[in-house]
Amino acid sequence: MIKIVSYTKIILMGKERTTSQFNVIQNCRNYDIPLWQCPQFLFIIMGLVMIGAIMLSSFIGTKYLMGPEIIVLATISITIFLFIIAFIIVQSFEKMAEANRMKTEFINIASHQLRTPLTNIKWGSDAIINENLNKDQADSLKIIQINIERMAKLISGLLMVSRIEQKRLTRNDELFSLEEMARQIIAESKFHSDGRKINVNFVANDNLPKIMGDPFQIKTVFENLLNNALKHSPENTTINVSLARKGKSALLEISDNGIGIPEEDHKYIFQKFFKAKNVMKTNTEGTGLGLFICKSIIKSMGGDINFKSAVGKGTTFWFTLPLINKK
Amino acid sequence: MSDKKMQKILFIEDESALQRTLGKKLELAGYTIIEAMDGEKGIELAKSEKPDLILLDLILPKKNGFDVLKEIRSFEKTKNIPVIILTNLDGTKEVEKALEFGATTYLVKINYSLEDVIEKIGKILSKNEN
Numbered sequence: 162m163i164k165i166v167s168y169t170k171i172i173l174m175g176k177e178r179t180t181s182q183f184n185v186i187q188n189c190r191n192y193d194i195p196l197w198q199c200p201q202f203l204f205i206i207m208g209l210v211m212i213g214a215i216m217l218s219s220f221i222g223t224k225y226l227m228g229p230e231i232i233v234l235a236t237i238s239i240t241i242f243l244f245i246i247a248f249i250i251v252q253s254f255e256k257m258a259e260a261n262r263m264k265t266e267f268i269n270i271a272s273h274q275l276r277t278p279l280t281n282i283k284w285g286s287d288a289i290i291n292e293n294l295n296k297d298q299a300d301s302l303k304i305i306q307i308n309i310e311r312m313a314k315l316i317s318g319l320l321m322v323s324r325i326e327q328k329r330l331t332r333n334d335e336l337f338s339l340e341e342m343a344r345q346i347i348a349e350s351k352f353h354s355d356g357r358k359i360n361v362n363f364v365a366n367d368n369l370p371k372i373m374g375d376p377f378q379i380k381t382v383f384e385n386l387l388n389n390a391l392k393h394s395p396e397n398t399t400i401n402v403s404l405a406r407k408g409k410s411a412l413l414e415i416s417d418n419g420i421g422i423p424e425e426d427h428k429y430i431f432q433k434f435f436k437a438k439n440v441m442k443t444n445t446e447g448t449g450l451g452l453f454i455c456k457s458i459i460k461s462m463g464g465d466i467n468f469k470s471a472v473g474k475g476t477t478f479w480f481t482l483p484l485i486n487k488k
Numbered sequence: 489m490s491d492k493k494m495q496k497i498l499f500i501e502d503e504s505a506l507q508r509t510l511g512k513k514l515e516l517a518g519y520t521i522i523e524a525m526d527g528e529k530g531i532e533l534a535k536s537e538k539p540d541l542i543l544l545d546l547i548l549p550k551k552n553g554f555d556v557l558k559e560i561r562s563f564e565k566t567k568n569i570p571v572i573i574l575t576n577l578d579g580t581k582e583v584e585k586a587l588e589f590g591a592t593t594y595l596v597k598i599n600y601s602l603e604d605v606i607e608k609i610g611k612i613l614s615k616n617e618n
């Protein structure tokens with residue numbers, strides 16, 4: 162951020178946003194924080210409180226206490242003291258708010274800038290995949306492509322987190338069948354599960370009506386939960402997925418017989434960048450963003466998400482989404 | 489299907505490596521490729537060359553992709569040319585704006601393989617032919 166006298170100039174994705182320091186509402190919007198946490202707004206409120214305090218002390222002084230010279234001196238001293246305190250507090254708030262904004266902006270810009278060279282590598286490797294490669298070369302290229310996909314997913318995850326934090330994750334709601342979506346994702350997951358002989362069993366108990374929500378985002382949630390179950394399940398086990406009605410909501414459950422989540426980690430599991438201790442010992446892959454994203458999406462659609470787990474026995478994640486009664 | 493050599497694709501993209509990779513593949517698939525590295529050149533070539541399809545990036549020097557698209561749609565000779573937005577911006581706002589300005593389709597580069605992009609181009613061109 163470059164400050165030029167009374168103007169703030171913010172460079173964002175190649176565009177410039179110029180906002181007057183006196184435009185309090187706009188400045189607060191730039192920080193992406195509520196009004197009551199905004200430094201400029203707090204400064205005005207503190208100013209008003211100070212004026213009120215000075216007037217009150219002046220009134221009390223003249224009416225009940227001492228001579229006018231002492232009152233004036235005392236009032237000026239209190240004013241200066243309060244002003245310095247207020248200035249220091251507001252400055253600290255401003256630094257914190259700016260650091261917060263810079264962090265999310267950085268993720269945004271860095272993620273987008275990372276995608277361009279990654280696309281170059283991806284398309285470059287696509288261009289030679291069908292050339293006359295020997296087995297070793299083809300295997301190496303496959304490893305490159307798998308890692309490109311991993312990195313692309315990581316960048317998309319970071320972008321999504323950034324949008325969630327900036328409250329810029331918009332939804333394209335439509336009516337869709339959760340059952341159809343679940344069946345499709347499970348069918349696609351067979352590609353990943355078959356190699357390790359993990360069976361994914363799906364039961365849809367009730368004939369549920371369609372759901373109103375963003376299908377892309379709900380797909381992200383279900384894929385995340387199913388991939389976690391697949392990743393942490395031992396060979397020759399079954400993952401049970403069930404879809405049923407629970408009151409006025411649809412309930413989707415995914416149960417695995419995997420390593421489970423230690424009890425002391427339960428309260429952190431939906432925090433971003435968190436990974437359970439036992440997972441870190443066996444599998445360092447993954448960003449720790451998936452469950453944070455899942456919770457944000459489900460909560461934004463009026464649903465709920467949670468889990469139960471025991472180490473060595475397995476984990477059941479479930480989420481609900483409100484059912485819409487079509488008239 | 490008519491001879492692909494007769495089908496011209498204008499590729500407006502400032503990233504030369506991407507332009508080379510996709511451009512080469514499209515040439516191998518039988519299309520004629522015209523390249524522009526910035527928005528102004530892109531508009532100029534769209535008007536003079538009248539391509540069958542335009543591939544358009546959004547972040548471009550001189551004139552951004554939205555302005556290019558708006559101008560293409562406002563000019564009589566170019567207003568019906570299918571335009572594929574090919575970008576790495578995936579915000580809902582960008583997608584909505586591009587479709588509102590008349591983009592035929594919107595592809596986020598990193599989500600598609602080279603083959604997928606060529607297939608999409610082929611489908612749009614054959615649809616336009618019929």
